[in-house]
Amino acid sequence: MTRVGRWIGEHLVLGIGLLVLLYMFVPIAIVIGMSFNEPASRNSYSFNQFTLHNWANPCEPIGMCDSVVLSIQIGLLATLFATALGTLMAFALVRHRFRGRSVANVFTFLPMASPEIVMGSSLLALFVAGGLAGQLGFGTILVAHILFCLSFVVVTVKARLAGLDPRLEQAAMDLYANEWQTFWRVTFPLVFPGILSAALLSFSLSFDDFIITNLNAGQEVTFPMFVWGAAQRGIPPQINVVGTVMFLVALGLVLAGEVGSRRRARA
């Protein structure tokens, strides 16, 4: 093989991989670009003219900021509950031996493997059968969000726990730490990054959910539901401002986490 041929052979897969990544970022570029767009008319959704108006007046579309606030409230509460319940479950599944553990493992995985529309409709069927058809709203959305975040928390924390070297805890015990001290001084700090990741994942799942929420929201409007409604009527450019902010905040958190873990690794 010639040198050129070999170079292409070596880098072909990487090149294709980078092209696929590029493809994944094209819609994001559109979102960021459109956040600076002044639309020609209410119903036109194409780039017309550069403006900072949308960034200066993010709450102009009626109801949009309310929906963002609602989504943040639900996201925070769902994250809190799902992370707490899921972390306990992960500890049980990785660190404890009991009857039915493998059943419990499959059981926590199942919600992730069911289509959202099925999960959403069965919850709705439950609420209706329980006489809550008229009371759909904040509470029912929250219940649903905790449910679908829970499995993701379990999987994430479980992976972190499984990757923990058990000798670290044994060493602590050898140095006369009791179980409680070992847990708080050794185990928990080591698992904490996993719990934090699980919480971030929960929040983004909750903030972004549409299909399950739409079935169980009653009269409440979360941000994805606002976007859905806007997509039928004409999309205000401010939606892209929210999209861009979401993207930047999440990216910032992840990069900060990466830098943090590198610094820890070097120390």
Next chain:
Amino acid sequence: MSQVEAIKAEAETGPTPEAERKRGWVGYLLLLPGALWLAVFFVVPLFSLVSTSLYDPAGSLETGYQMTGYVANYTTVLEDYSEQFIRSMVYAGLATLICIVLGYPLAYAIAFKAGRWKNLMLVAVIAPFFTSFLIRTISWQLLLADQGWIVETLKFLHILGPDGHLLATPVAVVTGITYNFLPFMVLPLYASLEKIDPRLMEAGADLYASPFTTFRKITLPLSMPGLVGGTLLTFIPAAGDYINAQLLGNTQTQMVGNVIQKLFDGGSYPEAAALSVTLMVVIVVMVLLYVRRAGTEDLL
């Protein structure tokens, strides 16, 4: 981020050995709150769904439904909506295949070719998904629009006829589904490729296997768990999705999710429930058959 962490951790170490586990009732106690939540809001609702699907469709939310064991709901929805049902499976299947074609090289590149850029590339895989699913899909409306550069280019290349368009066609729906579920393919694939010892591939090359044979006999079989996992994680949500079909398609591209949502909105709860149950059953059966065929039962 969390997925990246989780996958890295899982790739680096195995499960906790049995002897390290603690016995006793503490395990049950830790499990209890979460398990109760899953039981009450995941398992019980599945039963409510089945029972709702057997209500007499003559009732309504206001007047209440009669439980009459009305199995005919199933025959009604299957007669009326088999078209949307089959379409969902076809679109989801096509999108999953394209995800494999796009996702495998990307996962391979991250696992073996990225070097010190590995973590950055992993972040890049999930970064586009930090914005909302709906907003991303709406961007595709713009990209695939008749005046957009994609349509113009395809027309210039005569791939698309002069009055051809992409938006509101099956192509647009499958494109959207593929885009939205691609990371669910890439991350599990990466996790299993990452575990492969590169020396195995070098050994293949030393024994005069061509790169293609090495891939077919070593890399591909060893990445099967990731491929199976990725296929399930892509296909299952894709089959139930209706956002792409609604925002990028037309009335001829409706999927089963659109129908279920519409039936619920219209108050036809028994039919909607029957269709949901059917979707769940079909997916479970397909998953079991697929996993058995792929020989990776221990994944579940």
